[in-house]
Amino acid sequence: MLKILVADDDRDMCLLLQRFLSRNGFEVQTLHTGKKTIEWLQGNKPDLILCDFRLEDMNGDELLKKAKELHYEVPFIIITGYSDVKAAVDVMKHGAFDYITKPLFPDEILLTIKKALAEKNIQTPAPVRENTETAAPTPTALGSEYIHGNTAEFRNILKQIDLVAPTNYSVVIYGESGSGKEVIAREIHARSRRSAQPFVAIDCGAMSKELAGSEMFGHEKGSFTGALNQKTGSFELANGGTIFLDEIANLSYDIQVSLLRVVQERKMRRVGGVKDIDLDVRIIVASNEKLWDAAHKGKFREDLFHRFNEFSIAVPPLRDRKGDILLFARHFLEITNGELGKNVRGFSPEVEDIFLNYVWFGNLRELKNVVKRATLLTEGERVEVSSLPFEITHFEKLRFDQGSESKDAVDPLPPVMTEPKKEKEFKSLKTASLDAEYEMVLKALEEVDFNKSKAAKLLNIDRKTIYNILNQYKKIKQL
Structure with missing residues (x-):
C-alpha cells in the first residue's frame, strides 16, 4: 500500500486528511512538528510527503532541504494559504512538486497527489469502499459547520x-x-x-x-x-x-x-x-x-x-431571523465543546437575551466566534454574561453614547467599541496591562481559529502563558 506522510501542526486537519486519504487506498502517517517529521524520515520512506508550509518549529522549505539531505527524492507537496503562495513557489524552486492553497478541496488534493505519483510512474490505488452510514467526514465537511434555520x-x-x-x-x-x-x-x-x-x-x-x-x-x-x-x-x-x-x-x-x-x-x-x-x-x-x-x-x-x-x-441577515439565533448558537456550542474537549451544556437566560437583542453585524460568522470565545472562557456548565466580549454586553449603551437615533437602527459598520470614559476613575497599572494582554491573546486566537499552539507562535510565547493570561483575566473580572 502506498504511504503518504502528512506534516501539519493542525491536528484536526491531519485527522481529516488521514481519513480522506485512507478511504482512497493510501496508508497515512501524520506528524505535527518538523523535528518529529525528520526523526520519522530517518527510519521510514513514504511515497509522498504532504506538508503545511508553516509548522510550529520550521517551514516547508527547511523541511524539504532536510529531507533531501536524507537522500529523499519522493514527491513533496506544500499546503499553504494565499498569503504564502509566493513562498510556496520558492519551495517549488528547491524541488517541491506543487502547492495546494487553503481552503482544501478533496478533488484538488487527490488530483495533485495522483499527478505527483504519476510523474514517478507510481500507480495510485483504488478507493476503499465503506458503509456510507458510518463513513468518516472528508475535508469537504470542514466547512459544514452550519445547519438549516427554522x-x-x-x-x-x-x-x-x-x-x-x-x-x-x-x-x-x-x-x-x-x-x-x-x-x-x-x-x-x-x-x-x-x-x-x-x-x-x-x-x-x-x-x-x-x-x-x-x-x-x-x-x-x-x-x-x-x-x-x-x-x-x-x-x-x-x-x-x-x-x-x-x-x-x-x-x-x-x-x-x-x-x-x-x-x-x-x-x-x-x-x-x-x-x-x-x-x-x-x-x-x-x-x-x-x-x-x-x-x-x-x-x-x-x-x-x-x-x-x-x-x-x-x-x-441573522438580525432579521431572530428565531434562528439560539438554534445556531447551540449548534456552535456543540462544535466548540468537541474542539476544546469541554462539556458546556448551554447558555444562561441573560446570555440568551443578549444574543436575541444584539444586531450581529458579522452574522453567523460573528455568532460562531463569540460562542467559541465564550466557551473557551467558561469553567462551569453554562456560558454566563461574564464570558461574553465587552462590545456584545454593552452594545446598547455604546450605541446610545454614539447618538444612535433608534435602538433598532442598523449602522453599515459596527460602532467603535471603546469603553465609556469615566472621569476621575483609573485602573491599576497591572489591570490595564492584563486587559491589553487579554485582547492581544483573543485577537491572535481568532486569527488562527482558536488554535492555541499557533496563537502562541504568533505572539512569541508558549501555550502555558496563554492559559495563564486567560485564567488571570477571568479571576479579576469575577472580583
Whole structure:
C-alpha cells in the first residue's frame, strides 16, 4: 500500500486528511512538528510527503532541504494559504512538486497527489469502499459547520433551492458577509444532478490580481516566473460539477473578461496555454453588494452580470431571523465543546437575551466566534454574561453614547467599541496591562481559529502563558 506522510501542526486537519486519504487506498502517517517529521524520515520512506508550509518549529522549505539531505527524492507537496503562495513557489524552486492553497478541496488534493505519483510512474490505488452510514467526514465537511434555520425566511430559501437545484441555471446569492452564502451554494449542488461530481469554492476576495488567473484557470509549465510545473485550475477541477465564486465583485476587470469567455463558450485555456479545454460546469456566484449596482457604477461587467443572473437568492441577515439565533448558537456550542474537549451544556437566560437583542453585524460568522470565545472562557456548565466580549454586553449603551437615533437602527459598520470614559476613575497599572494582554491573546486566537499552539507562535510565547493570561483575566473580572 502506498504511504503518504502528512506534516501539519493542525491536528484536526491531519485527522481529516488521514481519513480522506485512507478511504482512497493510501496508508497515512501524520506528524505535527518538523523535528518529529525528520526523526520519522530517518527510519521510514513514504511515497509522498504532504506538508503545511508553516509548522510550529520550521517551514516547508527547511523541511524539504532536510529531507533531501536524507537522500529523499519522493514527491513533496506544500499546503499553504494565499498569503504564502509566493513562498510556496520558492519551495517549488528547491524541488517541491506543487502547492495546494487553503481552503482544501478533496478533488484538488487527490488530483495533485495522483499527478505527483504519476510523474514517478507510481500507480495510485483504488478507493476503499465503506458503509456510507458510518463513513468518516472528508475535508469537504470542514466547512459544514452550519445547519438549516427554522424561520419562515430560511424555509423560503429552501423552497428556492428545491426549485433551482435540478436545473443548470447559474445562480447569484446575495447576502451580508458571514450570512452562510457558501452553505446555500453547497446545498444547491447537493440537491442537483451534479451532486456526485466536485464542488469547488473560490474566495475571489482573497486572491491577488497576479494569481487569480492561475488559481481559476491553471497554468502551463514555464508560463511565468515560478511556474515550474503545470497547475490545474479551479474550473478544471470542478468540471462536471459546480464551482462557487464567492465575493465575485472583487475580481479584476482582466479576470472578468476571461471569465466571460468561459461562461459564454464553456471553454477555457490555462495561463500560457494554447489549447482550449471544454467545460461542463455549473456556476454559482455570491456577493455582499448588488451586482447590478456595481455594473451601473462600472465596477462589474454588465454583460457578465446578465450571464450569471439566471436565478437569484437573497439571504436575510441573522438580525432579521431572530428565531434562528439560539438554534445556531447551540449548534456552535456543540462544535466548540468537541474542539476544546469541554462539556458546556448551554447558555444562561441573560446570555440568551443578549444574543436575541444584539444586531450581529458579522452574522453567523460573528455568532460562531463569540460562542467559541465564550466557551473557551467558561469553567462551569453554562456560558454566563461574564464570558461574553465587552462590545456584545454593552452594545446598547455604546450605541446610545454614539447618538444612535433608534435602538433598532442598523449602522453599515459596527460602532467603535471603546469603553465609556469615566472621569476621575483609573485602573491599576497591572489591570490595564492584563486587559491589553487579554485582547492581544483573543485577537491572535481568532486569527488562527482558536488554535492555541499557533496563537502562541504568533505572539512569541508558549501555550502555558496563554492559559495563564486567560485564567488571570477571568479571576479579576469575577472580583
